[in-house]
Amino acid sequence: MSEKKKIILSADSTCDLDEELKERYHVNYFPLHINLNGRDYLDNVDITPEQVYQEYYDHKVLPKTSAVNVQEYIDHFRPWVEDGYEVIHVNLGHALSSSYQNCCLAAQELGHVHVVDSCNLSTGTGLTVVAAGKMIEEGMDAETIAGKLRASTSKRHASFVLDTLTFLHAGGRCSAVAALGANILKLKPSIQVDNHDGSMSVGKKYRGALDKVLVKYVKDELARHPDINTDLLFITHSGIPQEYIDLVRKTVEDTMAFKEIHVTKASCTISCHCGPNTLGILFETK
Structure with missing residues (x-):
């Protein structure tokens, strides 16, 4: 043998x-x-999402x-x-x-x-x-x-809520009119990832303060799938205050019992398109 x-x-x-x-x-x-600005960095090795955001605030430049x-x-x-x-x-x-x-x-x-x-x-x-x-x-x-x-890639579900459309617009992924309209109306769209190729589309549009929106989003996502595998759930964010992470974790735990919940931070490649205060829950179905 x-x-x-x-x-x-x-x-x-x-x-x-x-x-x-x-x-x-x-x-x-x-x-x-x-x-970024003509310099080559390795994602999350020698550059962080916070540096990317700061560069945008200071110079209106986003990385490629x-x-x-x-x-x-x-x-x-x-x-x-x-x-x-x-x-x-x-x-x-x-x-x-x-x-x-x-x-x-x-x-x-x-x-x-x-x-x-x-x-x-x-x-x-x-x-x-x-x-x-x-x-x-x-x-x-x-x-x-x-x-x-x-x-089994179609059993893995990713989505997240954007707090601002500024970065999507700056990266050429949504129009100025849409970004302005969403920001004025305090709309926070959820982004759904197509698990057949990784492309993204806008899902439900939420309105209101981020804490209320995140609770509603978590409940909506967990209710969308009747056959969730409860071994593992990720709470992944692009840099967000701890109170929101705690709120999302509590909402998940009050809704469904997962064996493991891991909180992770998104890499620069992901964060630079979404901007700060983006958060999603990601899990598998059976």
Whole structure:
């Protein structure tokens, strides 16, 4: 009987896991690029969302985010492949970045790399990474794991509420009229992520103070899905006062009992499009 090959779990840094889950499942991050004022940074390595916001407030400049190129992925994977590992790498949804296509090209060149398009973003991708970690622990082989992950992306649900449309507008993702109208009317739209490709669309539009809106949003999201998997829920935010996080956690706990709730902070790639005070709950269905 041939010896089962060891598996390395790798993911784009945009999966936004907390340190505890990264360590539990031995996740190797690959940071995406953030270009701000002509300087290249590595997402969440040498730049934070707060620095991005400040640069916008001071100079009205938003960063450009760029995909990981083929050679960078090859350099990332090669040492593991040469050491006899199989690699599973989970990417940000293909609608949001060409990182996935570049990763596939790197995998074709090297072999032994199994690329999974999460069809999601932030901890929506993180849910796929955690699922991979659990399957590795169970002793499945890399090809089986990758197949199961790809077949189940539509069970992972991501959404969030925007406190302001200023950053979406500045990044060219909504019109000035829509942004102004929403801000004047105190509208806080929810953004729904399409878990077939990672693209985003506007869901329910909420009105009023952020605390009231967040409570309503959480209840709405948990009521939308009759078959929620209660193993894990993420509360992911782009930088928001603790009182709102506590309020959201309490609302979740009062509505449904999850085995684990993890609060995580979104990477710059995600945050720079949403702006501060963005918060979402992300979970799986059965």
